[in-house]
Amino acid sequence: MGAEPETERLRVIGSRLARSSLSLTRYVAKAGPGLITALLLLILQLLQPPFVAGISDLVFDTYQRAYPRPYEDAGVRVVDIDDESIRRLGQWPWPRTDAARLTDALTNAGAAAIAFDIVFSEPDRTSPARAVEILRQNPEARGDYSEIAALTDHDELLGQAMERGPTVTGYFLTGEANNVRPKEHAGVAVSGSSPLGVFTEYNGAIVSLPMIGDRASGAGSVSLEAGRDHIIRSVPLIANLDGRIVPSLSLEALRVAQGAGAILVRSTDGSGESGRRGLPEVVAVKTGELQIPTTGIGELSMYYTAPHPERIVPAWRILQGDLSEGEMQRLFQGQIVFIGTGAQGLRDLRSTPINAVELGVVIHAQAAEQMILGRFLTRPDWAVGVERTLMVVLCLLIALSAPALGALRGGVLAMLALGGVLAGSWFAFRNSGLLLEPIFPALGVVSVYIAITAVSFYREERARSHIHNAFDRYLSPELVDRIARDPGQLELGGEVRQMTVLFSDVRGFSRISERFGPQELIGFLINLLTPMTDVLLARKATIDKYIGDAVLAFWNAPLDDPDHEQNAAYAALEMLETLKRLNADSDRDPAWPGQVAIGIGLNTGPCCVGNMGSRQRLSYSLIGDTVNLASRLESLTKYYGVSILVGEDLAAQLASFALVELDIIRVVGRDAPERVFSLAGPPEMATTSAFIASQTRMAAMLAAYRSRDWAGAEAELAHLRGPDTIAGLESVLAIYSRRIADYREAPPPDDWDGISQALEK
Known part of the structure; x- marks a missing residue:
């Protein structure tokens, strides 16, 4: 009899285990369609078919239309040869003398760079010698017009104007091989391995005449490549011309405007990264003080503004003297000026995410604005990993949760996940300029939910049909426990x-x-x-x-x-x-x-x-x-003219070193003031009589200065300028001399606490 209760207990345990195993099997079977869908999407994401890139482009286009780049005056202007300019000055092409006058006017106005989105590849037919040839063919011509023929060639006049100003000529890149090449005005250096292998190679070029292009300060490519839908979303900053890296018009204009030397191209292995294609790719391009992040093939992802007439000046207003000298300087002094054609029949028209009909020269100008302002759209190298991880996590979440939650609550969870993905992608674009694709995470959420819901609906319909056919047998569905899974980020x-x-x-x-x-x-x-x-x-x-x-x-x-x-x-x-x-x-x-x-x-x-x-x-x-x-202290060494600046907390720990208090300053980006010290030497120096005397007088000068005792402070400054003063304080003493002189002229307010404010980082 004693064995019967034990046997019954084991039977109950076995029955419970069997039911648990059956429940788990059914649960996995319900989640299976979602898991299979997630696996298929992961494979699709790894393959990256072209249609996905097209959908992503449309999403980011929508973002740009919803939030264009706010227009800021970045020191970039466009001179447009528009319809009114053609009406006033005559049909195109104009004599090169007009282009020379336009160049000289902008140079005299103080333009930092003058970039032509125009290629002067053919000789000017209106030049004197060529005009004389036409005149001599006229039966009614009298004389040989030798005086006219001896006048300076118009192309030469334009070349001279190019030489006088900070000019950049444009050229086209072609796949058709020829021997024409633009002059190399500045070298291109590569940090890391050469990324030429990822570029489309061009074998020819259409350039300006040597007497024009060779005299300019720079030359850049004006070629723009649109996507499959003819929309320009990126601008190549560099290109491969017969194994030589050449710059774009906008990049070269920035180089000339800064007076910079070589352009630096940083590749992936030069930045400690690896190219996604097994080849070195471009990470960034640098010219002067500007470093521009690029795509792997050296393109700048464009972030367009809405149309802004403020950046455009019609050419006729300059050539016909409609603008005074003061207005010319206000509009163009220190500016990068792009010159292009916007007249009917001449228009270099392109499509952008913002504007279906945009001038090519404005695209070059907007590229320069972005590079100056540092307003970039970037797709970081970690983006694909984040998107892939997010897709897998959300697919697993929906696949494992939806069977237990049911169609309604599972749908709410899917909608929340979908909204989170889209909102995250939007806010990354809106606030940080990051291009994080929502396509696969969003597609994963929707597809997994639909797969689970559709299979569940199919199974329920089969069950109803079975019950209808065999109503005398009813099998209630098994209940499954909910499993909460932590993604473990x-x-x-x-x-x-x-x-x-x-x-x-x-x-x-x-x-x-x-x-x-x-x-x-x-x-x-x-x-x-x-x-x-x-x-x-x-x-x-x-x-x-x-x-x-x-x-x-x-x-x-x-x-x-x-x-x-x-x-x-x-x-x-x-x-x-x-x-x-x-x-x-x-x-x-x-x-x-x-x-x-x-x-x-x-x-x-x-x-x-x-x-x-x-x-x-x-x-x-x-x-x-x-x-x-x-970092702020290092920057302040330039202001104080010392080599080492030490913060207050560190100075308290270096009591044995030769420290001299210089100031109390409030640095940029920090509300609390900081007492700063110059580290003049090691502990051995701190015990010398000369240093102790200088340190004491400096402390006395600061005390007098902060108590508004200008005479006392000046007296201490006079002693500090003596031959026994420690070296390196000359600039500091000059700073306090200027401050005291200024405060004698305009005393500080009553609540002045002697704290200085740093104006730069």
Whole structure:
């Protein structure tokens, strides 16, 4: 009898397990159509068929129409040879003398660059010698018109005007091979492997006559390639002409306007990335101070404004003197001017997401505006991974939840997910200019829900039919438990530590860049940054990153460093000593650009440090106000004329070092004022009588200055200018002399607290 209860208990447990197994099987069967649909969509997303790109284009076109780029005056103008200009000045083509007058007028008005979306490829038929040939063929002609024939050729006059101004000529790229090539006015350097393999190769060009084009300051391609639907969504900034990288008209205009040298093309492996096609792709293009993110084939994704007449000036107003000298300067001084044809019959008409009929010259102008303003549409390299992950997560969520939720509540969940995808894509575009495709995540949500709902509906219909045919047998559906699944997204971030941060930058790097070619410039940076890095590493620093000529380093992570403040101070001083040695050897090194100077900002405080970035790519880095302040301090070294600036918290930890208080300043982007110090030398210097005297007088001067004792402050300044004062304070003393003179002239308000305000980052 004792065994019967135990047998019954085991039977009950077995029955429950069997029912659970059956429920799970049925649950998986209901979710199966959604899971299969998700798998098919994942395969489709990996294949990236062309029709998906077309749908994505339409979505982003809609975004642009809903929120065009707000128009801002970026210093770009368009001179339009419009219908009224043709009516007033005669039929096209105009004599080249008109183009020369237009060029001279814009040059005299102070235009920074004059770019022609016109190709002067044929000789001017109205030139004197050619006109005389026509006249001599007239039976009624008298004389040989030799005086007229001796006049200067119109093409020559235009070439002379081109030479006088900051001009850029345009040329067309063609697939038909020829031997005509534009003059190379500036080199193109590549950081990383050459990305030519991803470009369409052009084998010919249509260029302006040499006497015109060769005298200009630059030349750029005016060729624009539309998509399959004839809409221009991107502009090529660079192109492949017979294995040579050539710039676009807008990029070359920016180069000329800045007076820049070579154009720098950064490829994927030069940026620590990998091309998606197995070949090096373009990441960014740089000219002068402007760095422009591009697509993998070197195109700028266009973000158009709505039509704005403010940027366009009709050509006749310039050529017929309708604009006064003052108006000309107001409109064109310091501007990049694009000249194009908008008259009927001459129109270079294109379609954009914003405007079905747009002038090609306006597209070039808008490209230049974007590059100047930094208003870009970018599709980052992590976008595909995010979209793929989001699609899989949402498909799994709908596939596993909808069977338990039922059609109505599952539909609500699907609508919320769909709305979230579309809203996320829109806000990424609206607020950050990111092109995140909603197509596959949205398609996944809708398709999985439809698949599950359709299969469920089919099964229910079959069940109803079976019940109708066998009403005496009714089988109630099994109930299934709801399964909540966490997608388990990777959580990025790190830990908060007390850290010391160093930010270093080369003074006058733009000037150095102009003197050197790309390879020489890279060699100089290697020769400079290598010994600087040796110093930092010897002092236990972690190198965060190199930003061109700048270095960001930090202490006390990932390994603990109880002396991180002192190590950072010693490292900064040793960097200056290393630079002195490099400068001393500059006479023997032709690759060294004379006397090089650096500025260093040091700060200490709490930072968040750890693996940061995206799910595709992480880097060990740090963020926080401490880092931002270190960067601001480095920038302020230029203002105060000192080499090393130290924040207040770090100065408190470096009491034994030779520190001189310079000011209390409120930096850009930070409300709290900061007391800043110059790190003049190591502890050995801090004990010398000369330094102590200078430090004491500087403190006395600051006390007098902050208490409005101008006479007392000036007296201390006079002593500080003596021969025993420590070197490096000359600019600081000059700053306070100017401030005191200004305050004598216009006293500060009663609530003045002696705090200065930095005007630049």
